[in-house]
Amino acid sequence: MKYTLPSTPDSYAVAVADDFAAGGAGVPVLDVDNASRSYPGEPPVQALREVNLTIGQGELVGIVGPSGSGKTTLLQLMGTLDRPTGGRVQITGLDVATMADNDLSYLRATRIGFIFQQFFLAEHATVLDNVADGLLYAGVPLKQRRQRALDALDLVGLAQRPHARPTQLSGGERQRVAIARALVGHPAIVLADEPTGNLDQATGQSILALIDQLHQAGSTLVVITHDHIIAERMPRKVEILDGHIVADTGPAAPDDCRLRPSASFVQPPVSGHHSAFSIADDPS
Amino acid sequence: MTATAGRKPLQLSDLARLSSVGLGTRKLRAELSALGIAIGVAAIVAVLGLSASSQAGLLNEINQLGTNLLTVSNGQSFTGGAVELPTTAPAMIGRIPGVHQVQTTGTVSGANAYRNPYIPAPATNALTVQAASLSLLPVVATTVAQGHYLNAATAQEPVTVLGAGAAQRLGIDRIFPGERIWVGGQWLYIAGILKPAVLAPAIDSSVLVGYPAASKYLGFDGHPSTIYVRAENDRVNRVDDLLAATANPENPNQVNVSQPSSALVAQADAKSALNGLFLGLGAVALLVGAVGVANIMIISVLERRSEIGLRRALGASRRHVAEQFLAEALLLSALGGVAGTVIGGAATAMYALSQHWSVVIPAMAFYGGIGAALLIGAIAGLYPSMRAARLSPTEALRTV
Ligand SMILES: Nc1ncnc2c1ncn2[C@@H]1O[C@H](COP(=O)(O)OP(=O)(O)O)[C@@H](O)[C@H]1O
Numbered sequence: 001m002k003y004t005l006p007s008t009p010d011s012y013a014v015a016v017a018d019d020f021a022a023g024g025a026g027v028p029v030l031d032v033d034n035a036s037r038s039y040p041g042e043p044p045v046q047a048l049r050e051v052n053l054t055i056g057q058g059e060l061v062g063i064v065g066p067s068g069s070g071k072t073t074l075l076q077l078m079g080t081l082d083r084p085t086g087g088r089v090q091i092t093g094l095d096v097a098t099m100a101d102n103d104l105s106y107l108r109a110t111r112i113g114f115i116f117q118q119f120f121l122a123e124h125a126t127v128l129d130n131v132a133d134g135l136l137y138a139g140v141p142l143k144q145r146r147q148r149a150l151d152a153l154d155l156v157g158l159a160q161r162p163h164a165r166p167t168q169l170s171g172g173e174r175q176r177v178a179i180a181r182a183l184v185g186h187p188a189i190v191l192a193d194e195p196t197g198n199l200d201q202a203t204g205q206s207i208l209a210l211i212d213q214l215h216q217a218g219s220t221l222v223v224i225t226h227d228h229i230i231a232e233r234m235p236r237k238v239e240i241l242d243g244h245i246v247a248d249t250g251p252a253a254p255d256d257c258r259l260r261p262s263a264s265f266v267q268p269p270v271s272g273h274h275s276a277f278s279i280a281d282d283p284s
Numbered sequence: 285m286t287a288t289a290g291r292k293p294l295q296l297s298d299l300a301r302l303s304s305v306g307l308g309t310r311k312l313r314a315e316l317s318a319l320g321i322a323i324g325v326a327a328i329v330a331v332l333g334l335s336a337s338s339q340a341g342l343l344n345e346i347n348q349l350g351t352n353l354l355t356v357s358n359g360q361s362f363t364g365g366a367v368e369l370p371t372t373a374p375a376m377i378g379r380i381p382g383v384h385q386v387q388t389t390g391t392v393s394g395a396n397a398y399r400n401p402y403i404p405a406p407a408t409n410a411l412t413v414q415a416a417s418l419s420l421l422p423v424v425a426t427t428v429a430q431g432h433y434l435n436a437a438t439a440q441e442p443v444t445v446l447g448a449g450a451a452q453r454l455g456i457d458r459i460f461p462g463e464r465i466w467v468g469g470q471w472l473y474i475a476g477i478l479k480p481a482v483l484a485p486a487i488d489s490s491v492l493v494g495y496p497a498a499s500k501y502l503g504f505d506g507h508p509s510t511i512y513v514r515a516e517n518d519r520v521n522r523v524d525d526l527l528a529a530t531a532n533p534e535n536p537n538q539v540n541v542s543q544p545s546s547a548l549v550a551q552a553d554a555k556s557a558l559n560g561l562f563l564g565l566g567a568v569a570l571l572v573g574a575v576g577v578a579n580i581m582i583i584s585v586l587e588r589r590s591e592i593g594l595r596r597a598l599g600a601s602r603r604h605v606a607e608q609f610l611a612e613a614l615l616l617s618a619l620g621g622v623a624g625t626v627i628g629g630a631a632t633a634m635y636a637l638s639q640h641w642s643v644v645i646p647a648m649a650f651y652g653g654i655g656a657a658l659l660i661g662a663i664a665g666l667y668p669s670m671r672a673a674r675l676s677p678t679e680a681l682r683t684v
C-alpha cells in the first residue's frame with residue numbers, strides 16, 4: 001500500500017484535518033482487523049486472538065477487562081509499539097505491517113498520543129519541557145514546542161505552573177501534564193492505559209472529566225481500564241477477556257456521546273437518570 | 285517515496301539539552317565517572333606540559349649560558365696518540381673575524397691530584413690537572429663559588445683553583461687559609477672553588493693552575509689541549525667552519541671542534557623520550573576512565589528503560605535513542621576532558637613556575653587531551669547506546 005506522511009507538522013495538521021474532515025466518512029482513525037498477538041514460550045502465550053475493532057474520528061472508547069486479559073497488548077498494537085503476529089492494524093489508513101520501524105516512530109510522533117498509568121515524567125525537567133518533549137520527535141523547533149506546550153497546559157488547566165517540576169505536583173496534576181504531552185501534537189488518536197490506575201478515586205474522577213472535556217473538543221480517545229464502573233460511563237464500551245473481545249457496544253449515537261456521570265454523583269443510583277455532569281468539579 | 289525520507293535527526297541543541305538533563309539527573313555518578321577521564325587527561329596534559337616546560341627551561345638556561353661558545357680540542361692521530369694543538373693556535377684563532385674571546389686549558393699529563401701525599405696513587409678520583417688561562421671563567425660561563433680565580437700573580441705560584449666536581453671529589457667544601465692539596469708531587473695552595481660549568485663539564489673535574497706555574501712546578505709542555513672560543517652570535521657557523529684549519533693547518537682532520545650548547549639541546553630533546561612511560565600511565569588512566577563511562581552508561585540504559593520506552597512512544601526512532609545516549613557519553617567524557625586539561629595545565633603551570641621555567645603546554649597536549657576524551661566517550665558510549673536503541677518499545681515500557 002502506498003502511503004505518505006507529510007514532512008512538516010503544519011502540513012501534517014492540514015492533512016489530518018483533510019483526512020477526517022468528513023467526520024468518519026473517510027478512513028477510520030484506527031482499524032484492527034482480525035489481529036492476534038502471541039508471545040513465544042512453552043506453550044506460547046496467546047495474548048490476543050483475532051481481535052476486530054474499528055474506531056472512528058471523535059470517539060471515546062473504554063476497553064475493559066480483568067488483569068491479564070490482553071488490554072495492554074491491544075493498546076500496544078493500536079499504538080504501533082508492537083506488531084501483530086496475525087491480522088492487520090491500520091492507523092489513519094496506514095498499514096503498520098508495510099512500515100519500517102523508523103516510519104512507525106514518525107507515525108507515533110505525529111499521529112498517536114500515549115497516556116500511561118505511571119505518567120513517565122522527567123523529574124529534572126520543567127512541566128513545560130516535559131510537555132514540549134511531546135513534539136520533539138516531530139521535528140518542531142524548541143520555541144514552537146514550548147509555545148504549543150503552553151497551549152496544551154492551558155487545555156489541562158495547568159497553564160499557571162509551566163516552570164514547576166513534576167515532583168512539586170500532585171498525582172492528578174502529574175497525569176494532567178502527561179495528558180498535555182500526549183495532546184500537544186494534536187494526534188489523530190490518544191491511547192490511555194489505565195490513566196487513573198495510580199490515582200485516588202476523586203482525582204481519578206477529575207482526570208476522567210478532563211478526558212471527557214477533550215473528547216467534547218473533538219479528540220479521539222481510547223481509555224483502557226480494569227474498572228467496570230469507569231468503562232460503564234464511556235459512550236462506547238469494549239469488553240475483553242482472555243484476548244477476545246467479548247462485547248462491544250459499538251459507536252455511540254451522536255446524542256449519547258458524553259461521558260456518563262459517575263455513579264457516586266447520581267442520586268438515587270437506581271434512577272438511571274443522567275445528572276448534569278460538570279467538568280468544573282475538579283477535586284485534584 | 286517513504287514517509288520519513290525528510291525526517292530530520294535531532295538538532296544539536298536538542299541533543300545537548302537532553303544529555304545535560306540526563307547527566308544532571310545522576311549528578312554524583314556522572315561526576316565520578318567524568319573524574320576518571322579527567323585524571324587520565326590531566327596526567328597526559330601534565331606529562332606533555334611538564335616535559336615541554338622543562339625543556340623550555342633548559343633551553344632558556346642554555347641560551348643564557350650562550351650558544352656562541354665553540355670548543356677546539358686535540359684529536360687523535362691515526363696511530364691513536366693524542367695530536368697536540370700547536371702553541372700558536374690560540375693566537376691564530378683570535379685573528380678569525382668574528383671571534384672575540386679565546387681562552388685555553390692545557391692538560392698536564394702525568395700529574396694527579398690528591399687530598400694529601402698519603403693517598404694511594406691509583407685513587408685519582410678521575411681528576412685531571414689543567415693549566416688554565418686567566419680569563420677562562422666568563423668564556424665558559426661560570427664564576428667562583430668561593431675564594432678567587434687565578435690572576436697574573438697567582439698563576440706564577442703553586443696555587444690552584446678547583447672545579448666544582450673536583451672540590452667535591454676531594455672532599456673540600458670550604459677553603460681554610462693555607463689549605464693545600466698534593467698535585468704531581470707538589471703542594472698547591474687552594475685559591476678558589478668554581479661553580480659548575482654547564483657548557484664545559486671538563487672544567488668541573490679539573491684542578492686548575494696557571495700556565496707559568498704548570499711549567500715551573502709540574503713539567504707542563506705548554507701545549508693547549510682545549511681552546512674555548514666565543515664568537516659573535518651571527519658568525520658562529522662561519523667561525524665554526526674555519527676553526528679546525530686555523531687551529532692546526534697541517535692536520536685539520538685531527539682537531540675536534542664542537543658547540544657545547546648544541547650538544548645540550550640535543551640532550552634536552554632526547555630527555556623527552558623518557559616521557560613515553562608516563563604517557564603510557566596516562567593512557568592507562570584514560571582506559572580506566574573509559575571503562576567507567578561505559579559502565580555508567582550501561583547502568584543508565586538499564587535504569588532508564590521506561591524513559592527509553594516513553595521516548596519511543598513519543599516518536600523517537602532507534603537512531604534518536606542511540607544518539608541521545610551517545611551524546612550523553614560524549615558530553616560526560618568531554619566534561620572530563622576539559623576538567624582534566626584544566627587540572628593538567630594548572631599542575632604544569634604550578635610546577636613550572638616553582639622551577640622558574642616558562643609555562644609551555646603544547647597544542648598537541650591540549651587538543652590531544654580533549655580529543656582523546658571525546659574518542660573514548662564515543663567508544664565507551666557506542667555499545668550502551670546501541671543497547672538502548674535495540675530495546676523494543678514494549679520491552680522498555682514493561683513494568684515489572
Ligand atoms: N512480553 C510478554 N511476553 C510473554 N507474555 C506476555 C508479554 N506481555 C504480556 N504477556 C502476557 O499476555 C497476557 C496479556 O497481558 P496484558 O496485555 O499485559 O494484559 P492486561 O494489560 O490486560 O493486564 C498476559 O497473560 C501476560 O502475561
Ligand SMILES: [Mg+2]
Pocket residue numbers: 071072073
Ligand atoms: Mg495492562
